[in-house]
Amino acid sequence: MSKKKTKLALHDETSIDELELFECVSSIIENRKHRAGAYANREIVLMYWELGKYINSVVLDGGRASYGKNILSTLSTKLMSAYGNSFYLENIYRMMRFNNVFIDFEILSTASTKLSWSHFCEIMRVKTEEGRLFYISDAEERGLGVHALRKEISRKAYERRDIANSQLSEASSVPMNTFKDPFLLDVLGLKENYLEADLELAILKDVEAFLLEFGKGLAFVARQKRMTMDGVDFKLDLLFYSRDLRRLIAIELKIGEFKPEYKGQMEFYLKWLDKFDRRDGENAPVGLILCTKAHRGQIELMELDKAGIAVAEYWTQLPPKIDFERKINEIFTEAQERLERRKLLPDSDIRREVEYFYESKDEDDE
Numbered sequence: 280m281s282k283k284k285t286k287l288a289l290h291d292e293t294s295i296d297e298l299e300l301f302e303c304v305s306s307i308i309e310n311r312k313h314r315a316g317a318y319a320n321r322e323i324v325l326m327y328w329e330l331g332k333y334i335n336s337v338v339l340d341g342g343r344a345s346y347g348k349n350i351l352s353t354l355s356t357k358l359m360s361a362y363g364n365s366f367y368l369e370n371i372y373r374m375m376r377f378n379n380v381f382i383d384f385e386i387l388s389t390a391s392t393k394l395s396w397s398h399f400c401e402i403m404r405v406k407t408e409e410g411r412l413f414y415i416s417d418a419e420e421r422g423l424g425v426h427a428l429r430k431e432i433s434r435k436a437y438e439r440r441d442i443a444n445s446q447l448s449e450a451s452s453v454p455m456n457t458f459k460d461p462f463l464l465d466v467l468g469l470k471e472n473y474l475e476a477d478l479e480l481a482i483l484k485d486v487e488a489f490l491l492e493f494g495k496g497l498a499f500v501a502r503q504k505r506m507t508m509d510g511v512d513f514k515l516d517l518l519f520y521s522r523d524l525r526r527l528i529a530i531e532l533k534i535g536e537f538k539p540e541y542k543g544q545m546e547f548y549l550k551w552l553d554k555f556d557r558r559d560g561e562n563a564p565v566g567l568i569l570c571t572k573a574h575r576g577q578i579e580l581m582e583l584d585k586a587g588i589a590v591a592e593y594w595t596q597l598p599p600k601i602d603f604e605r606k607i608n609e610i611f612t613e614a615q616e617r618l619e620r621r622k623l624l625p626d627s628d629i630r631r632e633v634e635y636f637y638e639s640k641d642e643d644d645e
Contacts, residue, residue, distance in 0.1 A: 323396055325391055327396060335375050373403070380411070402414050413437040414436075443457075443460040446589065479532055506551045508551065513547070515529050515531065517530040525562050535570065535572065545586075549586070549588070570590065579617070
């Protein structure tokens with residue numbers, strides 16, 4: 280059908296653009312269809328939760344568990360006959376677990392306006408409540424589809440964020456939840472014996488993949504950012520801007536393990552950016568040093584976070600799933616233990632020395 284614009288006479292006094300009329304009416308229809316779909320999705324999620332609650336509290340309660348289990352198969356058959364294949368036995372058990380896992384109905388009711396039943400099935404696999412809340416929030420804020428959410432969970436996004444947070448103190452100039460540790464850059468296709476310049480080029484070649492790994496709201500600003508002081512040129516590897524944090528993020532790429540002298544280099548970059556590149560209304564810049572091995576005890580001892588600097592490892596290749604999960608869980612457990620020790624010890628040089636002693640096992644991993 281031709282979209283050639285014509286005029287439609289109305290009461291012989293006014294005229295309406297037919298194409299504009301169609302587009303406006305279509306917009307109303309599509310908007311309402313979307314809202315109806317979201318409403319229907321919410322009701323389905325809440326229905327499954329209510330069914331799970333009823334079966335848990337009535338059918339299987341009060342010593343009737345063995346009896347209840349025997350009749351669930353029959354119940355499933357009848358429900359499938361009456362309402363379709365969504366009520367197969369495994370899904371009924373999933374509804375029961377759904378109710379046990381998501382106890383707070385208010386959180387569930389709000390999240391169900393944006394997340395589908397399939398989203399919640401993925402999130403149910405997360406063991407901790409804190410982790411589940413993280414993935415709910417992440418999926419809501421970034422509009423993640425089920426496949427993208429599954430990928431985030433499999434790549435331990437929650438654990439890696441908390442590992443990074445464990446380096447931050449109450450006096451930190453780096454906001455919580457800004458970075459991850461480690462960053463997974465396996466999608467960049469780097470081969471063995473790559474140089475820092477190769478890593479930089481790989482990031483820029485597939486900057487979209489890097490930004491997805493980094494998080495939301497990040498925009499690329501410059502590569503090899505030139506900073507001149509006293510007639511001498513210095514160059515920062517990568518410069519980004521965070522819309523959410525309203526601040527510049529300086530990134531230095533290092534091959535090999537973290538070295539204490541990297542702190543002074545990044546401090547200079549941040550002070551230069553703060554003085555010459557920071558705009559009105561922006562917060563102070565923060566820096567991220569990415570290296571292939573981060574000695575977390577040394578990093579905490581040096582209190583880099585107070586200078587607005589975070590350090591994280593990056594992995595260009597992922598080990599097999601079982602090895603990846605084991606390694607991340609080990610780092611995550613160490614991070615949690617470090618936080619607990621920090622709560623127990625006074626804020627003093629002695630505390631930092633004790634922390635450093637406990638973290639000396641970094642060398643054993645080499």
